[in-house]
Amino acid sequence: MKNRFAQLALVVIAALSLSLPAAAEDCIPCHREKTPAAVRQWETSAHARAKIGCEKCHGSDHDKIVKGEARVDMKVCGPCHQKAFKEHKASRHGMGLHSGWGCTRNLANRDPAECRFCHEEGSTAPLSGVQCARFLKQTSEMAEIGCNYCHNVESSCASCHTNHNTSLAIVRDPNSCAKCHMGPDHPQWEMWQTSLHGTLNATAGISTGPTCQTCHMPKGSHNVSFGITMSSGGAPYPAKQAEPARKEMLQICSQCHAPEFARKDLTRGDAVRSQSLTILKEAEKIIWDLSDHGLLDPMPEKRPEHPLSGRKLVTDNQMLYEDTSHIERLFFKMKKYDYARTIKGAYHQNPAYTHWYGNAELKMDLVDIKAEANRLRERSGAHVAGNGENPAAAAEEALRALKSKVERGAMSEEEYAVEKAKVLDRLKGSAK
Amino acid sequence: MLPYRRYRSFTIASTFYLAILLVTGCARLPIVGALPDGVAVTRLTRVEPASPFAWNDGGTKIALVADTFVIYNPADGKSQPFGAAPYEIGWSSDGEHLAAVFPHGKDATLRIFNMRGAVLSEADISGHVTKLAWRSNDELLVAAVTVEQLSFGANVKGLLYRWQGIGKPAATTLSETTVRPFIARWPAEKLYQTFTFALSPLADEIAYTRLQDPPAFSPYVKIFIRNMESGAEKEVASAAVTSAGAVYSADGERILYGDGANASHWLDPWTEKELAIIPTPGRTIALSPGNRYALIDGRLYRDGKEVVAFPATSEGAFNPIGGRLLVRYDDNLYMISGLGEPKADKTVPAERERFLTLRKWRSEGLISIPDYQSARERMFPQ
Numbered sequence: 001m002k003n004r005f006a007q008l009a010l011v012v013i014a015a016l017s018l019s020l021p022a023a024a025e026d027c028i029p030c031h032r033e034k035t036p037a038a039v040r041q042w043e044t045s046a047h048a049r050a051k052i053g054c055e056k057c058h059g060s061d062h063d064k065i066v067k068g069e070a071r072v073d074m075k076v077c078g079p080c081h082q083k084a085f086k087e088h089k090a091s092r093h094g095m096g097l098h099s100g101w102g103c104t105r106n107l108a109n110r111d112p113a114e115c116r117f118c119h120e121e122g123s124t125a126p127l128s129g130v131q132c133a134r135f136l137k138q139t140s141e142m143a144e145i146g147c148n149y150c151h152n153v154e155s156s157c158a159s160c161h162t163n164h165n166t167s168l169a170i171v172r173d174p175n176s177c178a179k180c181h182m183g184p185d186h187p188q189w190e191m192w193q194t195s196l197h198g199t200l201n202a203t204a205g206i207s208t209g210p211t212c213q214t215c216h217m218p219k220g221s222h223n224v225s226f227g228i229t230m231s232s233g234g235a236p237y238p239a240k241q242a243e244p245a246r247k248e249m250l251q252i253c254s255q256c257h258a259p260e261f262a263r264k265d266l267t268r269g270d271a272v273r274s275q276s277l278t279i280l281k282e283a284e285k286i287i288w289d290l291s292d293h294g295l296l297d298p299m300p301e302k303r304p305e306h307p308l309s310g311r312k313l314v315t316d317n318q319m320l321y322e323d324t325s326h327i328e329r330l331f332f333k334m335k336k337y338d339y340a341r342t343i344k345g346a347y348h349q350n351p352a353y354t355h356w357y358g359n360a361e362l363k364m365d366l367v368d369i370k371a372e373a374n375r376l377r378e379r380s381g382a383h384v385a386g387n388g389e390n391p392a393a394a395a396e397e398a399l400r401a402l403k404s405k406v407e408r409g410a411m412s413e414e415e416y417a418v419e420k421a422k423v424l425d426r427l428k429g430s431a432k
Numbered sequence: 433m434l435p436y437r438r439y440r441s442f443t444i445a446s447t448f449y450l451a452i453l454l455v456t457g458c459a460r461l462p463i464v465g466a467l468p469d470g471v472a473v474t475r476l477t478r479v480e481p482a483s484p485f486a487w488n489d490g491g492t493k494i495a496l497v498a499d500t501f502v503i504y505n506p507a508d509g510k511s512q513p514f515g516a517a518p519y520e521i522g523w524s525s526d527g528e529h530l531a532a533v534f535p536h537g538k539d540a541t542l543r544i545f546n547m548r549g550a551v552l553s554e555a556d557i558s559g560h561v562t563k564l565a566w567r568s569n570d571e572l573l574v575a576a577v578t579v580e581q582l583s584f585g586a587n588v589k590g591l592l593y594r595w596q597g598i599g600k601p602a603a604t605t606l607s608e609t610t611v612r613p614f615i616a617r618w619p620a621e622k623l624y625q626t627f628t629f630a631l632s633p634l635a636d637e638i639a640y641t642r643l644q645d646p647p648a649f650s651p652y653v654k655i656f657i658r659n660m661e662s663g664a665e666k667e668v669a670s671a672a673v674t675s676a677g678a679v680y681s682a683d684g685e686r687i688l689y690g691d692g693a694n695a696s697h698w699l700d701p702w703t704e705k706e707l708a709i710i711p712t713p714g715r716t717i718a719l720s721p722g723n724r725y726a727l728i729d730g731r732l733y734r735d736g737k738e739v740v741a742f743p744a745t746s747e748g749a750f751n752p753i754g755g756r757l758l759v760r761y762d763d764n765l766y767m768i769s770g771l772g773e774p775k776a777d778k779t780v781p782a783e784r785e786r787f788l789t790l791r792k793w794r795s796e797g798l799i800s801i802p803d804y805q806s807a808r809e810r811m812f813p814q
Contacts, residue, residue, distance in 0.1 A: 392789045399798040420799065424807050 027054040041164035077157045087222035092232065093153045094222075133318040136307035150180035174201075177212045184337045186232075187357075188212070191348040215252050227252060229270075233317040233335075234343050236273065265349065272346040272354060279362055280339050283331055283369045284315050292404040294397050295376045296325040327372045334365035395427045461759060461766045465740035470770040476506055476758075479765045484520050485758060488527040491751040494758065495521045495530055496765060503530075503547075506767060514549045524566045531572050533561040540576060544597050553597040559589070560624050565631040567660065571596050573631060573638070577624045579616075586616030588643055590627030606658070607642035615651055626653055628677045632684040636660055636788045637795070639678035639687050639701070641671070653677070655689055657701050659795035661788070666795070668701040676717045684791075688726065690714010696728050702794065702801050708736060720750040720757070722773040727757060732768075783812060 031054075032039045042048050047057075057072045064070040078085035088094040135147045153159040160171050170176055178189035192198045192212060201209025216224050227249030229242040236242065246266065253262030290296050291313045301311040304323045313328075314320070321332045338361040345353030402419050405411040411419075461473055476494075479485060483497035494504045501518055502511040518532035529552070530545045540561045544553040559576030567573050574593040579586055590607030607627050615623075629640035637660060641653040655669040655678050669678075672692030679688050681698075686707060690696045696714035698707040710728060718727040726733045727748040731741045742748075746761040750771075757768040787808070794804040 392786065396789070396793065396798065399793060403796075403798055420803065424799070424803065428807070428810055 038164050041162075045164060045166040047164075047166055071156075072158065072163070073155045074157055075155075081157075084222045090225075091223040092225040092228070133307045133309070133314070133320055137320060137322060153180070172211070172213055174198075174212045181212070184341075186340050186344060187353065188344060188348060191345055191350040191353045194352065195348055195350040197349065210256070215249070218252055230273065230343075231317075234273065234277075234340055236270075236277075266347070269343070269346040272359075273343040276339055276342045276359065276362060279366055280335055283334055283366050286369055286373045287315060287327055287331055288313065288404075288408065288410075290327065290373055290376055292401040292410075293380070294400055295380050296327065297376060298325060327369055327376070330365060330369050330372060334362060334369070338362040338365055391427055395423050398423045461746070461761055461764070462743055463740050464742075465738070467740055467768075468734070468770075470772070472769050474767045474769065476765045476767050477504060477509070477511075478763055479760055480517065481763045483760075484518065485749060485760060485765060486521050486523055487749055487751050487758065488523045489525045489752050490527055491753040491756065493527075494765075495523065495532075501532065512549070514545060518543075520561050520564050522564045522566055522572075524569045526569045528569070529566075531564055531566065533564060533574070538578075542572070542574060542593075542595065542601065544572070555595060555599075555601050557591075557593055557601055557603070559591055560620070562624050563628045563630075565629075567594075567631065567635045572601075573629070573660075574601065575627055575629050575640070577627045579620065579623055581616060582610070585611050585613050586623075587611075588623055588626065590640070590642065592629070592638075592640070606640055606656075609643045609645050611643070611645040611651065612647075615645060622673070626651075626673055630677060630679045630687075632680040633682055634684045634784070634788060634791070636791055637680075637684065639668075639680065639689070641675065641677045643673070644670075653692075655687075657687070657795075659792055661792045662796045664795040664797070666701065668704065669697070669699060672713075674713065674715050676714050679717050679719050681719070682721060682723050688714075688717060688719060690717055690728065696726075702804070710736065715744075716747050718748040718750055718757075720771065720773055721752055721754050724773045725750065725757070725771055727759070732757075734771075786811060 028039060042054075057076050058065055059070050061070060074085060074088070132147070132151075135143055135151075138147060150159070160176055162170060174189060174192060181188040182190055189212070193202075197210050199209065201211060203209070206214070216226060218226060227245050228237075229245050229249075230236050237245065249266065250259060250262050253259075253266070257265075287296070291299070296313070300306070300313050303311070303325075305311055306314050306318070306320065306323075308314075308318055315328070315331060315335075319328065319332055319335070321329060321336075324332070338358055340358075341353050342358030342362055345351075345355075345358050399420065402411065402416055402423070406413065406416040460475065463473065467473065477496070478498055480497045480499070485494055485496040487494055492505070492507070494506060495514075496502060496504055497517045498504075498511070499517075501514040501516060501521075503514060504511050514530075514532075516534060518534050520533040522531050523529070524531070528547060530547075532543050532545065534541045534543065536556055538560070539556060539558050542553075542555050542557060542561075542564075543551050546552055557574065557576055559578040561574055561576045563575040565573050572593075572595045574595065576591045576593065578589045578591065580589075588607075588609050588611055589605055591603045592606050593601035593603050595601035623643075626643040627641055629638040631638055637657055639655060639657045641655055643651060643653055645651045651673055653671050653673055653675060654667050655671060655675075656665050656667050658665045668687070669689055669691075671677075671689060675690045675692030677689060680686070681688070685700065685702075686698055687701055688696060688698050688710075690713050692713050692715060694711070694713060696710040696712055696717065698709075699705070700707060710726070710733060712729045712731055715729055716727075720726070724735060727742075727750070730744040730746045732739045742759055743761055746759050748757050748759045750757050754773040755769065755771050757771060759766045759768060790799070790804055790807055790811070793799045794801065799807065
């Protein structure tokens with residue numbers, strides 16, 4: 001009887017030892033030596049206090065961990081942090097900001113490990129629906145550092161929270177936003193720092209000077225799209241989407257300001273955005289007109305393919321700053337840097353960014369673009385004159401311009417048919 | 433069980449076929465049906481089974497593989513040796529050069545010979561060559577297929593090389609498909625067959641096949657036409673993977689393609705209007721230069737009607753100046769002579785350039801199909 005009881009006790013102990021996860025202590029002795037900072041951070045974290053050990057997040061396959069194949073992404077954090085996970089997924093941060101789409105497998109010199117940028121292991125289905133031509137133009141290494149260090153925010157909590165810390169002090173500091181929200185294309189951190197909000201924050205503290213989180217993550221929400229009325233590229237949302245968002249933002253502003261004051265300030269921002277968009281569209285029209293007449297240098301069909309659109313002119317959010325013409329490169333700066341700085345500067349109440357870094361640059365860009373367009377047209381004068389000896393080449397140029405115009409809605413089908421017939425008639429006449 | 437009437441027809445045809453074999457001997461080309469008056473069959477020479485053969489543009493010499501690579505003169509039966517055996521060959525239109533493809537591991541070596549058998553140019557390319565054609569006397573087009581085996585299937589890529597005989601051939605990927613594992617296990621030849629092309633008689637367009645492998649459906653090929661100057665393409669038809677693809681009519685305005693399963697179709701690829709159907713799947717297709725004759729799956733058609741049938745596994749090539757047809761069956765090459773055909777019209781060079789311009793514009797959508805037709809009629813009244 002005694003013997004049977006001992007046997008049963010052994011079985012229970014063995015089963016328990018197999019079913020319980022390895023305690024953090026199993027990893028700690030070795031990792032205190034190998035990765036001491038990670039251990040120190042974990043030891044002072046809320047995870048340690050809640051007895052959430054290494055294996056809970058990292059799994060138990062050490063080989064996989066060493067190979068970097070057991071990354072702790074949002075799927076690991078989500079089940080425990082469900083509210084934050086849901087808010088994040090509903091926000092701009094969670095909506096496919098993961099860069100990429102478009103398989104890089106057949107591009108030259110690719111690192112096979114970069115499949116994980118877009119795919120789960122063994123799956124051909126893309127993780128994200130977002131397309132990014134600029135990502136697809138990068139080398140593996142540049143894509144990893146220059147794109148994914150920010151654009152992994154879709155699936156990585158650690159992108160803001162860091163890997164082993166759980167201190168909210170880190171993520172409540174605007175510096176944690178600065179990793180991505182700075183620089184020439186969207187310097188929100190610099191704008192905030194040098195605005196009255198930032199100055200008050202630095203001098204009088206958070207009770208007087210709001211941070212990024214105060215307005216964009218109210219009450220600790222992970223929905224960073226709260227109160228935003230335009231796309232990340234600065235295209236205004238339709239009224240149906242913008243109006244409720246504006247009300248949300250006004251509620252935030254009204255915690256410190258009179259509602260009317262806040263409304264007027266944001267309305268001024270809307271006006272700056274609309275005026276800036278008009279300048280931008282004028283420049284964009286010049287470029288399309290040059291393209292219609294085959295005057296871009298080089299034309300899209302004579303340069304490397306755009307990763308998403310092929311040999312076509314692209315001036316939307318997928319435009320490139322490389323393998324393009326000089327005038328398009330000017331437009332890239334105008335749109336991605338100067339337009340963004342003007343309108344984001346206005347909404348962040350920063351005078352210098354709105355005017356000198358933004359509006360002034362935007363208007364000077366238009367001067368440059370017009371001058372470059374004139375240069376291209378003047379140069380083509382000689383080219384067109386040369387085509388006088390080659391009626392077919394002149395006719396082709398005319399047909400191409402007509403087709404381009406009708407395709408982008410700058411000419412009706414009826415006008416197109418009439419103009420096309422004229423070109424073909426001229427060609428027939430020239431053959432006599 | 434076959435129904436009795438079908439069984440009887442089958443028995444009669446088989447007996448007839450066997451009788452012909454017995455009477456004519458194995459070195460004769462088996463023929464079902466009576467040859468038209470004035471048409472004769474001559475056995476020319478022994479060739480390697482499944483080896484390439486090609487007429488020169490003047491229709492006076494044949495490049496073929498009989499043990500080795502030779503140029504055969506059908507007038508006197510003499511052969512000029514050219515060396516090792518290639519697996520694809522093609523004459524330049526001036527008849528001065530001969531391009532040939534040789535295996536090079538998984539890849540291929542292109543060589544251009546002069547008529548004395550000297551190698552003028554040589555280049556290595558990736559993949560197995562499925563077709564070559566001279567676009568002009570200075571430019572060679574070569575279709576090649578690469579197959580990369582992956583853990584979840586295979587990547588099958590169709591490359592079109594353009595080579596002026598100098599430097600490295602320039603490759604354009606025309607077809608790329610990641611296929612499922614069961615297709616990845618197909619014999620290599622079957623995968624290679626999924627990418628081939630035909631050059632239009634005006635040398636400005638190709639009609640090529642592109643493998644498709646949609647989930648939950650059988651794989652098939654799409655047929656595209658591509659303008660070589662503009663690079664513009666149009667999808668015009670689809671077919672089973674056993675299709676021979678398409679060939680162009682003499683005027684370059686229509687294509688004849690096999691659907692690989694039931695019939696061959698004459699199609700206007702621009703209006704997508706089907707012009708005629710020939711009831712044979714089109715797994716091998718050859719057209720005579722004036723389009724009066726077609727050899728499809730071993731069946732010889734004249735003006736759309738079947739005249740005689742050779743074995744379905746035989747392959748043919750019409751003499752570029754008309755009147756004669758080469759048929760390779762097993763390891764013998766035969767010549768069918770006495771095929772009367774009006775000579776194809778050849779446009780004068782100035783008109784040709786303007787015509788090509790119109791075709792290029794049509795391919796790019798710069799002019800519509802009615803624009804093209806009316807401009808063509810006005811510029812080149814019949």
